[in-house]
Each structure stands twice: as C-alpha cells, then as structure tokens.
Amino acid sequence: ENPGAWPVLQCGRVFVLPGVPRFFEEKLETICHAFFQKRETPLRRVSLSLDEFEVVSALNEVVEAHPSVSFGSYPFVDGSVVKTVVTLEAPEEDLLGLALSDFLDKVGEEHVLRVDNCDQLRDEV
Numbered sequence: 001e002n003p004g005a006w007p008v009l010q011c012g013r014v015f016v017l018p019g020v021p022r023f024f025e026e027k028l029e030t031i032c033h034a035f036f037q038k039r040e041t042p043l044r045r046v047s048l049s050l051d052e053f054e055v056v057s058a059l060n061e062v063v064e065a066h067p068s069v070s071f072g073s074y075p076f077v078d079g080s081v082v083k084t085v086v087t088l089e090a091p092e093e094d095l096l097g098l099a100l101s102d103f104l105d106k107v108g109e110e111h112v113l114r115v116d117n118c119d120q121l122r123d124e125v
Contacts, residue, residue, distance in 0.1 A: 042096040043089040046103065047113040051075065052084045058106035059086065066090075066099035082113060 009016040048055060052075035063071050072087040086103065090096035104112060 041089055041091075042093045043087065043117065044096060044100050044115055045118050046086045046088070046100070046107075046115050047082045048084045048086065048107065048111050049081060049113055050083055050107070050111045055084055055086065055107060058103065061106060062099060062103045065102060066095070068095050069099040071099075 052073055055073065059071060059073060063069075069088055069090040072089075074085045074087070076082050076084065088096055088099055088103070090099065100115070104115075
C-alpha cells in the first residue's frame with residue numbers, strides 16, 4: 001500500500017479525489033493541510049457598560065470609516081455589568097488599531113469596561 005500512488009489533482013481551490021473511500025481518506029491530510037493552515041487574525045473584544053442601542057450610531061460611523069474591518073455587536077440583557085460586546089477583526093494589526101481607536105473615541109472611554117484579544121463573547125469582568 002503506497003498512499004502516494006494515487007495523485008491528488010488540484011486546480012485552484014478545487015481538488016479531484018479518488019472515489020474509493022479508502023483512497024479518499026488517505027488524501028484528506030493533503031487537503032486539510034492546504035485549507036486549514038493556522039492564520040492569526042488580529043481581533044479585539046470591547047466590553048461596554050452601554051446598551052446596544054446606545055452604541056449603534058457610533059458603531060455605524062466607525063463601520064463606514066473602516067470598510068476592511070469586520071465588526072460584531074452583541075447585547076447582553078441578563079443584568080450583568082456588561083451590556084454590549086463589540087468585536088473587531090481585521091486583516092492587519094494597524095488597520096485594527098485605527099478602527100479600535102476611532103470606536104473608543106466615539107463611544108467614550110468611560111463606558112469601556114475592558115478591551116482584550118479574546119474571541120469569546122463573554123467572560124468575567
């Protein structure tokens with residue numbers, strides 16, 4: 001048995017694989033390596049003491065000013081100190097830094113409970 005005997009044909013992001021399950025399984029490692037390489041994506045989580053509706057206009061302005069940054073807004077209505085979590089994700093750290101600075105200025109730093117690199121929505125504040 002020689003796993004290398006069956007070729008994996010790749011054309012762009014399309015792979016042509018053997019139809020026999022055993023041979024297909026042997027090629028999964030090649031495919032996974034091509035698609036699932038670890039990439040570090042710059043991101044920030046901003047925990048706020050404001051309700052989501054109080055953040056909307058500031059967030060909309062920053063979203064418009066920074067089109068290469070992805071934003072998310074998540075309200076929490078369970079009575080905790082954290083009322084809203086805003087996430088920012090960018091292809092490069094400097095783009096993220098500019099968008100984050102702009103957002104913090106617009107929302108008011110007095111309403112910011114924490115800024116961190118975590119990609120989970122909630123933890124203890």
